[in-house]
Amino acid sequence: MPTAESQPDGELSVTMAGFAGTTRGAFAFQILPRLSGTFRYTRLANWIQGGDTYDRSFDMQYRLLDEAKYRPAVAIGLRDFLGTGIYSGQYLVGTKNIGTKLKVTAGLGWGRFSNSDEFQRDTSGNPGGTLLYREWFTGPVGGFAGIEWQTPVKNLRLKAEYSSDSYIRENRIAGERTEATFERKSSLNFGLEYDTKWGVTLGAYHMYGSELGFSVRTSLNPHRGRGIAERAPRPIAVRGPDIDRDTSWTKINGISQTARKQLDKILNRDGMALEGLYFSGETAEIRVRNSRYVSTAQAVGRSARAMARVFPDSVEKFIVVPMVDGLATAAFHIERSDLEEFENHPNAARMMAGRVEINDARLLESGEGAVSGLYPAFNWSLAPFVSVRIFDASNPFAVSAGIRLSGAYQPRAGLTFAGSIVKNLKHDDVSFDDVVSDGLHRVRTDSGRYNAEGDPSLERLTGEYLFKVRPDTYGRVTVGYLEKMYGGVSGEILWKPADSKWGFGAELNYVKQRDFDQRFGFQDYDVVTGHVSAYLDLPRGFVAQLDVGQYLAGDKGGTISLHRTFGNGWKVGAYATLTDVPFEEYGEGSFDKGLSLTIPLGWVTGQQNRRSIENTLASLTRDGGARLRVQNRLYGLVENSHATAASASWARFWK
Template identity: 40%
Template sequence: MTARAEFRRSRARLAVTTAAAALAFGAPTQAQDIPTFNTYGVPGLIDMPSAEMAPDATVGLSYGRIDQSNRGALTFQLTPRLSGTFRYAGIADFDDPNSNADGVYYDRSFDIRFLLFTETGIRPAVAIGLQDFIGTGIYSGEYIVATKTLLPKLKVTAGLGWGRLGSYNPATTLGERADNLLGSGGLPTYDRWFRGDIAPFGGLSYAWNDRLTLKLEYSSDAYDDESARGGFEHDSPVNLGFDYRLDNDLRLSLYYAYGSSLGFQLTYPINPKTLGIPGGVEPGGLPVRRRAEASADDLGWTAALDAYEASTQKRLISSLEKDDLSIDGYRLEPRRATIRLRNSHYGRPSQAIGRAARAMTRIMPDSVEEFTIIPVENGTPMSAITLQRSDLENLENDAAVEMLARTAITDAYGKAPAPDIQVTPKFTWALTSYYEYSSFDPDDPLRVDVGAQIGGTWQITPQLELSGALRKRVIGNIQDIDRVSPSELPRVRTDLPFYAQNGDPKISNLILSYYGRPGPDLYGRVSAGYLEAMYAGISGELLWKPVGSALALGAELNFVRRRDYDQMFGLMSNTTEEPDNDTTREIPDFNGHVSAYYDFGGGYQGQMDVGRYLAGDWGTTLTVGREFANGWRFGAFATFTNVSSDDFGEGSFDKGISLSIPVSVGLGTPSRRVETTVIRPITRDGGARLGVPGRLYNNVRTWHEPEIADSWGRFWR
């Protein structure tokens, strides 16, 4: 074995050992381990932060209200010491030009906080935080805070705040701080951080029991903007309240704040790291069939090899169908059997591999010692997983990690048997429901459409397919969008209202796609047709991804035309016009990117895309994400192009976060379907990419290391 192969094997063993330990010993996060969250959606007292951190990977969803201020937040514990927050707030009766027709001012903000010191017997926990750090809205502020456990149930918090958190009774001043600029923002306001007035804050929290926590707080927030613009009454800096945990871990908080207002909050913390791998109620797989002693030496059957190949293929197809698996290619040799495995059911790749391997032990002639399972996506071989039959027989009742240590995962290029078109589904279709949403419109922060979708796929060859979907809205209000944002760029996304108002029914996509393997470690895709809601054209992609490499490189080139607003078969020119003047702008025909992907280990992944975007701007998109063995994934992205923040408009640059949840979480049974929600604070024309389904990287890495190793605990399931 080469040093490189041994490194890959060691890394895989480490990954599966860690995952197995987490599943075996990692019970769901205990309620007492999760701190209470404040009205800004971060660990804290009432309005003020504390230095507490939630357990690693905790996702906190919260909604709270004090007087006329409503705040919804999503907080993710990125690492044990680092957390990030996205917040969307609305303030009623707020006198500002950026308020909507009902007088509600909406504000989007991001926070980041870092734990400098953990708590010890003598030392308090100390954290530093930036609130609304890439905006200049009303919530921007910074803080340094310490929290110490004085008694088993009593914690004390004290800190210093700047900006919003330094506005009441400041003790001193450090430099000058620029005023808030409501309605703009989007760029890091580093020239304002930790500058201006500094005010102290603090408080106590007492855990009456494992459900009820009492809170007392001295706030350094003067609510200046709300008092001046909305009539908020700040009569006292002292707030008090309580936090009550319900049986499902939902937290209910009630407050009396600032001597004048009542407040409440709902918080729901979940931790994908401790949820385990979905599934478990599905029927068990077949047991391994152990061969009789010395039967492996019998090669008499090879005299009728072709007949055995046909009969065993038929039996294998029938057996795998019971496990919701299929094969589209098969080769039988005296000592080796190779299959092309198609898995449309199991979200964890190792579960599909394990079931296929056990089925092979029951059907293959006894002399066949080596099984090579080649999973395919879109008819394209992804990798070659080679197992020894004797290992399956001897290790069936042992830990899965032992089986992984004896399994080879290599490139499948040139190893797969020829595809058998006879077992390729020619046409499949389904009538399902769908939903679409539009968020953060000041006139209506959340719009939703729900309707019926009929979709189908015609598998022309194993690697060539035609797929499409037709949608009809049943109920919804996305078509009511009438706000057309000003733009200094070609309208590649801000003309969404015209598509929403005219596209019902609509063809959401109609695409002819071809997938292939141009060479070793290479994967390719060509797609043509109505690629997404707004654009039709041709898209080509090439990906370099060795099976055991953490690094992958890709390139994509697209030729596009705008679709008609009714989203049927018609196309428009790539010339866009401003709705209120005669200005016209050209959308470039070509766009594309070169990309680098890297798996840092531990579930952390990074991606960098460099190239030309839909509006013709050039730049880079940086994406970071964290994925767990059960399929949950949390990510964040930011795009920086040669478009200035002024030309980009509100938000300054494109950015957002994403949360992916496997459907099997709700079903309790295996499924490969994953629902992804992208939270983009504002959609503008700068940094906009074409939305092409079937991009290669995620499909390819599913069947490579360490993805297989991460879920290998499901091999015997």
């Protein structure tokens, strides 16, 4: 039964629980202080004759009222409002703490919470995925209640509840099922939960008078994070009271080379590299490649410290330009006197944020100020990989592992030739051979066959050129084997001023479907696919994105997505795609939707690192709404260097 409690803002929790042949996995995220969302994946044993059923559902809860001295916290919620409806229900619930040891909850519920055999939705053959809002908060009403007591034993809690879920479907023979899932003898449940020192909560329960249950839950919070081991920054080199304004030093023979060597030495110590240097008597601009810091603000702060140690007193304005794959993404204008004044200020980050100006980096003439020796460059790696696919239609936890050989050659800034070859050592993927979208070419549902026949496989082999059309406009052209299933040509353009909350882009691709063995051959299917996109930076690190266009199967429609980026690099998002494919043709789920999670590797290892672990929790893999998986889409390259994202992590400017 639900409570009106909320997790701390930004909290992510993963729970595995089960009883009576039902096993549930839940991924919950506190989207805003009052709003939470949950993706739930459930295995129902023997739900139909001869097999189990795997059900995916989404929940939302909003806290209407905070707890006060005499008032409980009050929340309203929707269960399984986008799934097949097996667990569909709505509720209004209140929770009150009595002292420090006792907590009481009571609520009213509809649907699964109604203690009735009248269902809001007939789930037989229901593909799910639609918002049947007219059924919400309708029909019979049930009441539920619970109590929780913190025992004298530290971290051990006892619970009791009166459940209004009758488990009608599980308690009767339905469809082709020959026997009930379990016998519900009582509405009372009892349990205990214990918080271990490792951040894992264990639970054991006696359920409905006849069953035993268990749960395991762990939580992570990007706001709390873990300590990152890093070398302390060098102090700001403060000029004396009598600042020498003489600029004749700029005429010293070889001064540019000397400055470059000194800057590069300091920046290399901090995991960065100097790509360009331009200066006059009063202004200096450097272009910096950041290979270490997740926070752009931290990389800019370290760069400014280096400039203060190298340039003579007359240089008052520092301009730091972060470089990403040869693209100058923004220009941070910093007054040197502000660095000197605020370094030891008790509110240094806020004071500095109010003074730094962020705008678009200027375009340069060919070769202007470039540091020699950076190009051509060649990098390669041979490393193991692990790919985890969870909450799938027929396999809740599929793991693939192997070895990846990767290489990249850069003859000049912005131009990269790269590729990777993969050899599987362990393969446990899902077969989609039984999944068909009527009227659509199998653009994604053959992925199981690609994984089975492509071993070893040419994962990617591309030539990519990144460039700027104007200071606020970026471009990308990619040619080759773009992903494991498609090859061709991909072009993109993005307008995104560094100080603007808005961005607009367009992408156009011509691709052919690759052979299943993922070598050099192609199949007969080809398609033109592409989208126009709009981006909007929102408060609290949220970014909204809308893509409208044609997808890989030739269907037309749009994708709306929302993701939240935290200052330490964590990113949590959700998306939904609606196209002109009818729901009944799309199949179970009705349309494409899912959640995404990005965890910075440095958060896991405790060492500064720009690499990350990414995963998508998709409801199902279907052919409708499928998009090309080309690397280095432009918005993802530039967004962390622009004003909104940099401001979110500005506290690290002085780190």
